[in-house]
Amino acid sequence: MRMTYQSADYTETPQYNGNIASLSWRAPLGTCRDIQGYHFSYDGVNRLRGATFWERSSGAPTITDKYSEPLVNYNLNGNITTYQRRGQTTSNTFDLIDNLVYFYDTNIPDRLIRVVDLAPVANRPLGFTPKEVSFNIGV
Known part of the structure; x- marks a missing residue:
């Protein structure tokens, strides 16, 4: 499992205030994707506003919204x-x-x-x- 804050792995917005920008993990063997994760968004007072689900099989991730x-x-x-x-x-x-x-x-x-x-x-x-x-x- 990987969490990013200030450094962007793919398309998430870096967070410089301690908020988590993204969370990713390796998918179970036998699935068509190798990495899955969430990009997080926050409002002006740092409350979670949403979590966008993405998957990656190669290259950049694809926003699928399956579990957003x-x-x-x-x-x-x-x-x-x-x-x-x-x-x-x-x-x-x-x-x-x-x-x-x-x-x-x-x-x-x-x-x-x-x-x-x-x-x-x-x-x-x-x-x-x-x-x-x-x-x-x-x-």
């Missing part, structure tokens, strides 16, 4: 408000498996109360499964 996490948004308190994730949906198809929306308590803005998945219904079992959470406020 293309969108992460935050509220003013820094809590995640939306999160998207792609994954394998059939033997040769990749699509959105998570399109999560996070809801927070209006009285206690940092307390998560619910997560809803807006991904296509057929893909939802392949990703995150939201559970109802109950809190004992004042205990």
